[in-house]
Amino acid sequence: MSRPEHPHIPWSGPAEGPRILGINPWIFDFAAFNVWSRPVGLLACLDMLRAAGASVALVDCLDRTWEDARWPSPGKYGTGHYPKEELPLPEPLAFMDRRYSRYGLPRDMVREALAALDPAPDLVLVTSIMTYWYPGALEVLDIAAELWPDVPRVLGGTYATLCTEHARAHARADLIMQGSMELPANWASLWQRLGLPAPSLPPNAGLSLALDLYAEPHYAPILGSRGCPFTCEYCASRALYPDFTQSAPDAVFSALRAEYDRGVRDFAFYDDALLINPDRWLWPVLDRINAEDLSLRLHTPNAMHVRRLSADVCARLKRAGLHTVRLGLETTDFDHRHDVKLTRREWEDGARNLLDAGFDLDDIGVYILFGLPGQDLGNVEQAVEHVRSYGFRPHLAHYTPIPHSPLFAEAAKVSPYPLAREPLFQNNSIWPCVPGGFNWDEAKRWKLLLQGK
Ligand code: SF4
Known part of the structure; x- marks a missing residue:
């Protein structure tokens, strides 16, 4: 599968199923280097949702994604740098004498692609990896809320699990999911947001990853x-x-x-x-x-x-x-x-x-x-x-x-x-x-x- 041109984001899975868009947000940090990084938790979720009848799509802000996106050439064994855009230091970190950046795909490129997504999603699932990268997750949730105000937004991953109260107070999400999606309560509440009965969990849920959603990995x-x-x-x-x-x-x-x-x-x-x-x-x-x-x-x-x-x-x-x-x-x-x-x-x-x-x-x-x-x-x-x-x-x-x-x-x-x-x-x-x-x-x-x- 070759990389699509921007802004195309392909859907994968049964066309009649609910459409669930997974997003891996940008990194907001002083430094970031790609050491075979993949949002495996999100990929496990998308895999189990697709196996349970959903149509899924992925926007990974830390992957080149589109043929016409500018991205540093990969280094040794596929590791490498991310594109970055320097940002003002967030107020709590204003004392630091270091540059702070958003790492990954350009923000406008991501926003344009999401705006062009057709058909639109029925649910947006945003992951979070390091707790202190949460500004990336909040920004993606804001974009989703602007584009599709009536579409439920779910925030999961490390920040959601370990800093749940902070996430509840700051994230524009309808559901903060603590722990793995395959936990029975999480699985049930996700399908409830879609207004559908929860199907059975597919075999190997949580361990099987939707790796095919990446073009030219x-x-x-x-x-x-x-x-x-x-x-x-x-x-x-x-x-x-x-x-x-x-x-x-x-x-x-x-x-x-x-x-x-x-x-x-x-x-x-x-x-x-x-x-x-x-x-x-x-x-x-x-x-x-x-x-x-x-x-x-x-x-x-x-x-x-x-x-x-x-x-x-x-x-x-x-x-x-x-x-x-x-x-x-x-x-x-x-x-x-x-x-x-x-x-x-x-x-x-x-x-x-x-x-x-x-x-x-x-x-x-x-x-x-x-x-x-x-x-x-x-x-x-x-x-x-x-x-x-x-x-x-x-x-x-x-x-x-x-x-x-x-x-x-x-x-x-x-x-x-x-x-x-x-x-x-x-x-x-x-x-x-x-x-x-x-x-x-x-x-x-x-x-x-x-x-x-
Ligand atoms: S508990 Fe220890 S060995 Fe296990 S993942 Fe954490 S650091 Fe590694």
Whole structure:
């Protein structure tokens, strides 16, 4: 499928079904880079709605979408920059000495395309990813309200789930949906807005994605599970997905194969706990990639659990085509951790197993958490040195205080900003829990440290 010309937005699914338009809003932030980004929650919703009889369409403000849209050329393995338009700083962030932008498709282009959408939607579904990107969701909802005042608007996703009261107070939405659409109460209330009885949930709801709604994709997500069985203190995975569910291998492989047959060669795992129960779906899928001799590149933008990286696991991942390896190492202070328990021995074994399996040092990046409440930044420096001593690339994962995560109350206590009241202060670019907050001198110093200078 080739990209349409602007302003065309195609509908997909039974013409007689209700028309549901899904929108992934722009990013509003100080920086943004596309690391195989896809709004998987929204894509899961559109897939289950279409399978249940709806006609669906997608406007992803973070995808090029139209042949005549100007978009930076993709970089390594399909990652890349977004177009951006600089905006005035929102009033709460006026103290920041950094540029703030809307990232993604030009606003006018999106508005014109929505205005030209024919037939018009019967319901608009807007997602939200990071809580502090909510201005993008509000802007899209405003446009939908202007264009189709009588069409119900539903806001879901992370911001809607974790900052529900804020969303109720600020979003022009008829329904703020908390949690996954496949939850029985959410499924029922969505169909109620359409004035229709709720059909049965289709099989694999929540795990099957409407990836075909993208024309000419450079990459695709793979989703084999939802949720995570662990409870790291800084993470809100449990609040977003209380259960850990895994897909069946056939479903995961068919989705991958369909994208491969469309020419996609870069695939990013979106699982939070990729290496848990790998016999359930991961090994069968990797075995089929090998058996069918697919030549592709796999990436793990979400950090993998180092303690699971046995020699066998590393060899299997390498054989199937894993290229980009991201590991999580919160700290090398192994006795005081906020994440999944990891001993020094496990870390060293995992690191060695990766190298023995033949991974390139350049493709292995290690996330080190920076800016936790009360964190001794000297430990972060040590962790950077430690990671570099293996030849791996250290990356700082800037701590984001996420509402409903176990650590949020402590973050709100130490931060000078009202984190719970205003989600814009949850932006990790302002270093919300680092004494003194973001400043350019410190940012440059850390950049040099990461480079070993
Ligand atoms: S940080 Fe990762 S491992 Fe920890 S709870 Fe969240 S998703 Fe699970």
